[in-house]
Amino acid sequence: MEDDILLEPLKAYKSVYKDAVNEEAGKFFDELVGKSKIDVEANRQTIKQYKKTLKEAEEVNKKLSGLKTGRGFSIFGIIVGFLVAIGFILLCFSEEPDWLVNILCIIGGLALGIGLIVLIVKVLNPKIKNQTNIYNSLMAKAKELSDLAYAQMAPLNALYDWNMPTTIIERVIPILDFDKYFDGSKYLSLIDNYGFSELTDPDTSTLYVQSGTILGNPFLIQKQKCHRIIQKVYTGSIVITWTETYRNSNGQLCTRTRTQTLTASVTHPAPEYTNQTALIYGNDAAPDLSFSREPSGMTGKSDKEIRKHVRSKEDDLRKLAEKSIKRGDENPFTPLANTEFELLFGALDRDHNVQYRLLFTPLAQKNQVDLIRSSDGYGDDYYVYKRKKINIVSSRHSQNEDLSGNPSIFIGNDHDVARKIFIDHVNNFFKAIYFDFAPLLSIPLYQQMKSMNYIYGSDCPYNYSAYEHEVFANTFPEEYLKDPDSITTCMLKTRVIRTDGKSDKIEITAYSYRGEDRVDYVKKMGGDGRIHTIPVYWTEYIPLMRTSLMELRNLNASRFDFNNKMQDNRLNEFISRNSQDGMYSFQRGLMAILAGHEYCREHDLELDSIFKKDEQ
Secondary structure, three states: OOOOHOOOEEEEEEHHHHOOOOHHHHHHHHHHHHHHOOHHHHHHHHHHHHHHHHHHHHHHHHHHHHHHHHHHHHOOOOHHHHHHHHHHEEEEHOOOOHHHHHHHHHHHHHHHHHHHHHHHHHHHHHHHHHHHHHHHHHHHHHHHHHHHHHHHHHHHHHHHOOOHHHHHHHHOOEEEEEOOOOOOEEEEEEEEOOOOHHHHHOOEEEEEEEEEOOOOOOEEEEEEEEEEEEEEEEEEEEEEEEEEEEEEOOOEEEEEEEEEEHHHEEEEEEEEEEEEEEEEEEEEOOOOEEEEEOOOOOOOOOOOHHHHHHHHHHHHHHHHHHHHHHHOOOOOOOOOOOOOHHHHHHOOOOOHHHHHHHHHHHHHHHHHHHHOHHHHHOOOOOOEEEEOEEEEEEEEEHHHOOOOOOHHHHHOHHHHHOOOOOOHHHHHHHHHHHHHHHHHOOHHHHHOOOOOHHOOOOOOOOOOOHHHHHHOOOOOHHHHOOOOOOOOOOOEEEEEEEEEOOOOEEEHHHHHHHEEEEEEEEEEEOOOOOEEEEEEEEEEEEEEEEEEEEEEEEEEOOOHHHHHHOHHHHHHHHHHHHEEEEEEEOOEEEEEEEEEOOOOOHHHHHHHEEEEOOOO
């Protein structure tokens, strides 16, 4: 073990890693600032002037709003004044007009209207025009200051790169080793050595992946788009009317019109798309054991409430053990002595008691209970599925967390704001993934088991994993990939056609649906005693499929280098010549192009020439 403190992951997070990552993120950002050579004080002064100008513009805008409101009331007053005058002019033509009152009101209404017109023309409009000019001038100045601030920050903005959060975490926790990208060898290792399923499920498509190792044991964090068919409810309605006869309270015969809304529903198949994030971890410990657990609902509960919950469920454990023995199960369920752990962790479907006890030593049990009961992380929001050598952790908190580390998150014009955004993002990123790892790190045996594949390695016939193929396919706009008749999003699946040098040539298949309008007619009895037909409109989803070509290639370049090369006509010309409508994607040193034609070996040589490092 490089770091024994990880044997108690919750304690390690609170006492060491939380603050250490925060401090290291600050140091990392300041290193970037030093490398960029931006003038921080000059930027602060520009931002100070920018905020001052915006505040002045806001104050002017308030005055402008007040003047415009005053003009609105004045226009209303003009209308009222002239209406009053017109009204009393008409009264003058009555049989017995009160001439004095009428004339005074006519004069008063006209005076009010004319006076307000003069006020608008001579006072309000000039002031509004003046304040508008001042406001526009201030906003123009603010834009100039904002542009200046962006120019001052440009050298720093250019240095932001993918994988920065993981680089910071590696500095703090050396046994966590994150990959720059998920290569084919590690993917093959998960399949061959750990029984991981190949990425062939047509109902999933990878949006994000981060692979790595813990002491050589492979893991990957993945975000997938998931597709399934649901029964969608469609509703239709009609309004019916009828006349009915009744006697009122006096006994008289009367009629009245009644209305009723009749509704009907039908169900038909429809596609549904959701996203799901999970951590997959391969480990040789307890290779025959499978189990699952889900959140216990005990986070935030008092000791008294937890004890009550445990006591109420103790009999269930005993009955489960008795039934298992009566059935003659090959591995009968035998509860551990730690009843609190058994009921809070809840892996009651385990199929190998010996290996389960080997994993969940007293320390591992304590760690899991601490995680479940603690409020320092996310509490008990995690699911664990162990299938032989593969462990899957899925948590509620990670579903909405941005784990991509996209450099665009940090780009801005204010050094101090950028620093806070950067540190906050790294802290949130670390917390999210740490507490996905925590249920696994809580098991000491997992940290003590070093992968044999880590020692000997393995080869792969292609450069990049199927996960990376799908990730890059999903970076392209869907309209370039899915059938033009599609009315839904699409699921992208990939297949390697061939590998040529550093490049994988990939076929992308986009699965989606076109829609056909349909109508069902449902019969229903109305309040008028008659049967009515209610039309219910629905959509029939008909599958579509379209294929495209993509090439994925390792440029071994930083974002900074790539953006500089994009200023080079050679790279632009290469992309334009070999891609469909200039469509490309770059991240983590890899570049994908949506290919316009067959890929050839000369392309690799051309890219090597463009990105060749200057030899000193």
